[in-house]
Amino acid sequence: MNISPLKLIKGVYVSVPETSKKWRHSHGEVPFVRGAYREMYQRKPWTIRQYAGFETALETNAFFKRSLAEGQTGLSVAFDLPTHLGFDSDHELAQADVGRTGVAIDSVEDMLVLFDGIDLSKVSVSMTMNGAVLPIMACFIVAAGEQGVPLEQLTGTIQNDILKEYIARNTYIHSPDFSLDVVADVVAYCADKMPRFNSISISGYHFQEAGATPELELALTMANARAYLTHFQQRGIDIESVAKRLSFFFCVGMDFYKEIAKLRAARLLWSELLEEFGVQASSAKRLKMHCQTSGSSLTEMSPLNNIVRTTIEAMAGVFGGTQSLHTNSYDEAVSLPSDQASKVALDTQLVLLNETGISDVVDPWGGSYMMETATQNIIDYAHQIQQEIDEQGGVRSLVETGELTAFIHQHALQAAIAEENQDKIIIGKKSDLATSSSATQNESIAAFSKKEKKTINAEKTLSQQTQKMARLKLKRNNQSVQKALDELKTAACNKQNLMPFVITAIRLRATVGECIQALTDEQARYSKPETIKQASFKQSLDVKTVEAFQILSDQIGRKLRFLVAKVGLDGHDRGAKVIVSLLNDLEIEVDYLPVFSTTDDIIKADLRQHYDCIGLSVLSGAQQSFVSTLLASLRGDCPLVLGGVIPIDEENLFEQLNVDCVFTARHSLNDIALALYRVLSTRLSD
Numbered sequence: 031m032n033i034s035p036l037k038l039i040k041g042v043y044v045s046v047p048e049t050s051k052k053w054r055h056s057h058g059e060v061p062f063v064r065g066a067y068r069e070m071y072q073r074k075p076w077t078i079r080q081y082a083g084f085e086t087a088l089e090t091n092a093f094f095k096r097s098l099a100e101g102q103t104g105l106s107v108a109f110d111l112p113t114h115l116g117f118d119s120d121h122e123l124a125q126a127d128v129g130r131t132g133v134a135i136d137s138v139e140d141m142l143v144l145f146d147g148i149d150l151s152k153v154s155v156s157m158t159m160n161g162a163v164l165p166i167m168a169c170f171i172v173a174a175g176e177q178g179v180p181l182e183q184l185t186g187t188i189q190n191d192i193l194k195e196y197i198a199r200n201t202y203i204h205s206p207d208f209s210l211d212v213v214a215d216v217v218a219y220c221a222d223k224m225p226r227f228n229s230i231s232i233s234g235y236h237f238q239e240a241g242a243t244p245e246l247e248l249a250l251t252m253a254n255a256r257a258y259l260t261h262f263q264q265r266g267i268d269i270e271s272v273a274k275r276l277s278f279f280f281c282v283g284m285d286f287y288k289e290i291a292k293l294r295a296a297r298l299l300w301s302e303l304l305e306e307f308g309v310q311a312s313s314a315k316r317l318k319m320h321c322q323t324s325g326s327s328l329t330e331m332s333p334l335n336n337i338v339r340t341t342i343e344a345m346a347g348v349f350g351g352t353q354s355l356h357t358n359s360y361d362e363a364v365s366l367p368s369d370q371a372s373k374v375a376l377d378t379q380l381v382l383l384n385e386t387g388i389s390d391v392v393d394p395w396g397g398s399y400m401m402e403t404a405t406q407n408i409i410d411y412a413h414q415i416q417q418e419i420d421e422q423g424g425v426r427s428l429v430e431t432g433e434l435t436a437f438i439h440q441h442a443l444q445a446a447i448a449e450e451n452q453d454k455i456i457i458g459k460k461s462d463l464a465t466s467s468s469a470t471q472n473e474s475i476a477a478f479s480k481k482e483k484k485t486i487n488a489e490k491t492l493s494q495q496t497q498k499m500a501r502l503k504l505k506r507n508n509q510s511v512q513k514a515l516d517e518l519k520t521a522a523c524n525k526q527n528l529m530p531f532v533i534t535a536i537r538l539r540a541t542v543g544e545c546i547q548a549l550t551d552e553q554a555r556y557s558k559p560e561t562i563k564q565a566s567f568k569q570s571l572d573v574k575t576v577e578a579f580q581i582l583s584d585q586i587g588r589k590l591r592f593l594v595a596k597v598g599l600d601g602h603d604r605g606a607k608v609i610v611s612l613l614n615d616l617e618i619e620v621d622y623l624p625v626f627s628t629t630d631d632i633i634k635a636d637l638r639q640h641y642d643c644i645g646l647s648v649l650s651g652a653q654q655s656f657v658s659t660l661l662a663s664l665r666g667d668c669p670l671v672l673g674g675v676i677p678i679d680e681e682n683l684f685e686q687l688n689v690d691c692v693f694t695a696r697h698s699l700n701d702i703a704l705a706l707y708r709v710l711s712t713r714l715s716d
């Protein structure tokens with residue numbers, strides 16, 4: 031795919047585009063460009079829904095209760111990576127990641143603790159779950175039932191958007207075909223039994239985080255929405271009966287006007303799409319969305335600047351008419367949000383809502399020449415992308431080939447080049463762009479990290495979860511659990527709706543991992559093809575560094591050989607792939623071990639290839655565990671470098687452990703190239 035990004039918000043606008051006449055309608059009317067509801071926030075403010083979860087259900091429950099007391103109006107659960115991938119906490123692949131980037135949920139017992147003292151008939155709950163959606167939905171349903179809340183009263187949202195997992199987020203478990211059927215099972219079950227629950231949150235957020243522009247984010251989200259509707263229709267699901275509960279999730283980044291235009295355009299595109307699918311009821315054509323401010327816009331340096339960024343992004347979400355909003359914490363580029371940073375993020379929404387008056391006017395940008403033109407341009411761009419996707423065989427097949435992932439990555443590379451060339455200025459992002467000296471900046475961030483940083487007690491969480499599971503397995507009727515799991519397997523073979531079978535198993539205290547394992551017996555775990563685009567960073571790189579690598583290579587009489595590996599269960603690979611492209615530009619031979627690689631995979635690959643350097647990318651916080659294992663087992667003469675979200679106060683620790691370099695988002699590509707050269711020239715001359 032090769033459609034260029036839009037350059038649409040610059041210059042002078044002298045008239046409203048002709049096409050905009052078709053949306054001179056009121057707010058709350060088809061096609062909803064001007065807003066989902068007539069009175070919008072005057073009637074009901076957006077839901078303040080902060081995404082959170084860490085360690086055990088007990089800790090997260092306390093955090094939820096505190097947030098609700100402080101003014102949050104909805105809940106949003108972040109699950110840890112093992113739960114996302116359907117591994118119980120005691121699974122050998124799970125150990126380093128338990129409770130780190132979300133809460134560990136192994137069974138309904140954990141879900142009961144998570145919502146203890148929170149009335150599920152009153153508070154709406156969003157759950158970001160995709161791969162292991164069946165057992166997690168089942169845990170929620172059983173826990174609510176045991177709390178005495180009838181299914182039909184439950185309000186909330188399950189993300190259940192598997193297509194974007196293959197394209198950008200990477201927490202899929204099974205093949206696309208099988209997983210699309212699971213998505214449809216959940217949607218059909220909710221429509222039947224949980225009429226107030228949003229059965230999917232079709233997400234663009236992750237596309238923008240992986241590198242897409244706002245307009246590409248929207249275009250791909252809408253292409254996925256179309257793919258789901260087509261699949262549901264093929265499964266015999268009546269679109270009219272499910273449409274009202276198909277919701278959306280977008281990123282709001284720093285491109286202020288474009289973000290507002292994107293949210294307005296989204297509503298028109300969804301309304302048009304449902305009309306194409308024959309939906310009649312106007313209320314079903316109303317696009318409802320959650321927005322989150324952009325994580326990738328946050329900087330590690332000068333973290334307090336992030337409060338400004340988040341506020342501006344939140345304003346774009348509100349001007350764009352979001353129904354629900356998450357504002358990021360200012361320290362998220364460094365670590366899990368500290369209590370203070372979480373409170374500032376929540377208060378940002380409360381200030382916007384209560385102090386500014388910006389929610390008093392519906393669609394305040396409507397009628398602006400610039401905004402109407404931008405909205406139309408984004409709509410046109412989305413149509414263009416859809417056409418190109420259709421010509422290339424549709425989303426389903428482009429997911430399998432990795433083409434959409436590669437297209438987004440191409441945008442990430444362009445963004446990296448723009449930053450490297452300082453065509454795009456991000457204040458305080460790189461050490462050398464900071465207003466004060468980099469030493470002062472480093473000191474301030476280190477002090478900041480130590481004072482407030484939230485630390486996860488991963489060992490304690492792992493041990494508590496493992497003990498809790500052992501107790502569960504002793505107490506439950508193992509024979510009944512096994513029978514329920516066997517019936518689940520048979521249902522999967524027979525292509526029945528799997529929701530009732532998983533609910534039965536979970537009610538009997540089967541674990542999340544056991545349910546996924548039962549399905550995996552029928553449908554093996556899936557791994558997707560890896561496609562990495564090459565961009566040329568060459569023009570942005572210091573010629574002397576490029577030449578130095580060339581000389582080094584000439585000296586050893588062969589090309590340098592690197593391994594870049596994503597280790598553990600975290601699926602964020604944008605940075606790792608940018609580094610692969612950089613190394614290619616430096617004429618280095620690179621092997622790439624994609625997401626979910628293990629330390630064992632790295633050791634074996636190195637035994638075969640004898641790399642000149644191994645680069646590890648970790649964004650989950652589990653770096654210490656992986657680095658220790660590798661340093662104990664790798665050849666002593668192979669340099670190890672580490673990249674990802676690595677707090678500055680940990681860097682000394684890695685130095686002591688003999689990690690050769692630590693790279694994070696504050697390092698420019700030229701800094702990284704130069705540092706790698708120094709590591710290699712020293713090692714190779716030893």
Ligand code: 2CP
Binds near residue numbers: 077318322
């Ligand atoms: C709302 N209502 C109104 C009005 N506003 N009625 C009349 N006039 C109004 N102005 C009604 C609605 O119709 C609805 O009633 C009820 O009030 C609740 O409002 P809502 O607009 O549905 O709000 P909500 O319950 O908060 O739901 C918002 C969404 C939902 C967007 C539809 O899907 C949602 O909350 N999504 C959150 C997703 C999320 O948190 N994702 C986290 C991603 P009825 O129900 O009777 O119609 S985590 C991200 C990380 C990065 C990750 O993925 O990894």
